[in-house]
Each structure stands twice: as structure tokens, then as C-alpha cells.
Amino acid sequence: MTFNELGLNARMVSRLDALGLTKPTPIQQEAIPQALHGRDILGIAQTGTGKTAAFGIPLVVSLSKRQERPAPHSARGLVLAPTRELAGQIVQSLQGMTADLRITLVVGGKSIHVQAEKLARGTDILVATPGRLIDLMDRRAIDLGRTRFLVLDEADQMLDIGFIHALRRIEPKLNRDRQTMMFSATMPKAMAELSRDYLTDPVRVEVSPPGKVADKVTHSVHFVAKDRKQELLIELLDRHRDDRTLVFSRTKHGAERLMKQLDRAGFAATSIHGNKSQGQRDRAIAAFRDGSVRVLVATDVAARGIDIPGVGHVYNFDLPNVPENYVHRIGRTARAGHDGRAVAFCAADEMSELRAIEKVLGMPVDVAGGLAWEGIGDARKATKGRRPRRRSSRRPERIAA
Structure with a gap:
């Protein structure tokens, strides 16, 4: 299968080709069409299988179709990641997929004042770690009430390192009419409970059993x-x-x-x-x-x-x-x-x-x-x-x- 066959437009296919992405991985084949139809996604796949593109492509396509400008102090889409490094790499991947959307990174270890100033202008996609996002919410630098797309990447890892309380604080602030995608390599009991809070009638995409080591x-x-x-x-x-x-x-x-x-x-x-x-x-x-x-x-x-x-x-x-x-x-x-x-x-x-x-x-x-x-x-x-x-x-x- 090719990305053309997944229903992507020629512009997106061309950008993916420039990134060296010519053939979708199994998780991408299963998740992208469902996400483009607006379904909530629960994706389970081992590390290194292309989960970032599996949520990044439909996120960029969906936001690009909506000819909207982000309101001040708002984010049209939100991606949560457990670590600064992963959040930074998600931003790099998303930037390779589009030149039209404003993408903002907020993580600890960087000036919160500078980050708040960037959010004052509004952003199309906000990529954040939960702790820093809570800090910015407490300062009223960001209003998630307009956020209609949510992604939780490596959700099980966020639970492992103690972000469950932050996630519980973030969820009620989000727009109830939203599409949510949750991706993980494992499915512990706590994450199953979290998925019930965040996802509505999700499509479960599981391309490899949890605990499976990459073939090579x-x-x-x-x-x-x-x-x-x-x-x-x-x-x-x-x-x-x-x-x-x-x-x-x-x-x-x-x-x-x-x-x-x-x-x-x-x-x-x-x-x-x-x-x-x-x-x-x-x-x-x-x-x-x-x-x-x-x-x-x-x-x-x-x-x-x-x-x-x-x-x-x-x-x-x-x-x-x-x-x-x-x-x-x-x-x-x-x-x-x-x-x-x-x-x-x-x-x-x-x-x-x-x-x-x-x-x-x-x-x-x-x-x-x-x-x-x-x-x-x-x-x-x-x-x-x-x-x-x-x-x-x-x-x-x-x-x-």
C-alpha cells in the first residue's frame, strides 16, 4: 500500500516523500484512514513502528482542511508527550509535514515567559509535556476550551512517570466535542481506565502484541x-x-x-x-x-x-x-x-x-x-x-x- 491509497492529497504525499516516507507502516495503514474519518483512535504498537506519523498525518490534514486562525491563548490541536526529547522530536516531524500550520513546543527547562508570549498569539498545534502545560494553565496563558484535536503519545509512559494527576487536570479543560488519539506500546490496566475517560467509541488499532521486540x-x-x-x-x-x-x-x-x-x-x-x-x-x-x-x-x-x-x-x-x-x-x-x-x-x-x-x-x-x-x-x-x-x-x- 502507498500513502496515495490512504486518501492523502498530492501535497501531503510529496512532503512525506521528501521526508523519506514512501510506504506506510502497518500502524499507519490502520490508523490514518480511521483518523481521517474523525474516529477516536486507541493505537497499540511497539516502539519504532511509525506512531508519530500515524497521528501526525491525520492531525495536519484535518487542521489544514479547516480554514481557521487560532484564537489568542488557544490551541486548535494538542499533543501530549512524556519527555522533553520526545516532544521536541514530534515538533520536528510535524514541521516536516506542513509549512502552513503554526506549531508550538512547551516543555520544562525553557523560559516559561517566552512560551507564554508565543501562546498569546495562539497556535494551530501545541506539543507539550503535561507538567509544563499545567504551569501555563495555572498562569492562564493557555485556554484549551477551543482544542478540538488531542493526541496522547506514549500514554503508558506518562503513567509510569507520574503524570496521571496532571492528565486528570487537563482533560476537563478540553473541548468536549473533540477527536482524540491515544498511542502506546503497552496497555496496562491504568491506561485502559484512562482511555475510557479520554476516548469516545474508539477504534482499537493493534498491529503487534505488547511486549513484542522489533523483528530486526x-x-x-x-x-x-x-x-x-x-x-x-x-x-x-x-x-x-x-x-x-x-x-x-x-x-x-x-x-x-x-x-x-x-x-x-x-x-x-x-x-x-x-x-x-x-x-x-x-x-x-x-x-x-x-x-x-x-x-x-x-x-x-x-x-x-x-x-x-x-x-x-x-x-x-x-x-x-x-x-x-x-x-x-x-x-x-x-x-x-x-x-x-x-x-x-x-x-x-x-x-x-x-x-x-x-x-x-x-x-x-x-x-x-x-x-x-x-x-x-x-x-x-x-x-x-x-x-x-x-x-x-x-x-x-x-x-x-
């Missing part, structure tokens, strides 16, 4: 003692120094410490996490994108927000506490039809996380090295001669909006 990702696990993880990572990184590589750490401090260790080992590395300013995060991603650094160490702040071509390897230095995040992390490689490899490191105290991941996947992860830690006896062997360490009581990182 080869993923495996190394069983390795915690104090040998860094040594193993350096050994593996040394085999593909020219590749773009993403390394995931569970905590902010762990990510920064690991980045400095890799830098001392001679790798061009940078990091992105919640303790970084927006400027630092932007510069880190830009350097990773242009290839001036080859290794990006990240927390889950980046799991849904980085869409950079050519990421050849993903390393789970620490296994995620939320098993679904494993799929999102390794989905940063093998994008746009390319092959990719993902490698997880599993220490003795991470066996429960690995089992939870395998339960979500519905299959065991291939073993690349080491022997599985089985029971407390193996855990004791791994720590023999060292003082036992207490497991961290830190909660998962909350990402600033």
Missing part, C-alpha cells in the same frame, strides 16, 4: 557479577568503536559515573538524565546524532524520546525495574528497517527483573555469556569475599517535564 533486533543477556559489569562493557564496546551505542543505567548518578568511566577508558561518551539541564540534554543528543560522540549513557528518560538513525547497539547495563521498559530501551536500535543488537547485563540481584522481562516477552532471553544465577547460593558465590551490599531503595527516576 537481536537481543541477549550476559550473567555477570555487578563489579565486573564495567569491565565487560568496555570489552564489548571495544569491538565496535565506530558504531553509535546507547547504554542504559537505572539511576541518574549511575549514568553519570559510568559515562565518566567510559570517557577515561578512551571512548567518546556523553550522558543524558534527569539531573541534566535542558541545554545539556539537547547538546548531548545533538552530539550523539552528528557522531561526534559514539556512546550515549542514559536513564529511562531517553527510552521513549530518542529516535536517532544508526544506533547499532543498545546495552542494558542495569536491568529496568519496569519490565516493559526493556522493550522500549532495545527499540532504540533496529529502526527504519535496519538491524540492531541489544545486550543485557544481569547480576545476581537482578534475576527477578530478568524473569519479569521474560514474562512480558513470553519467551526466555538468549544467553550470550555466563551461567544463570539460580537461588541465593549463586548470589552468595558472586559476592564471596566482599561485604554484602544492600539493594538500593531509590525509587525510579521521575522525569521533569
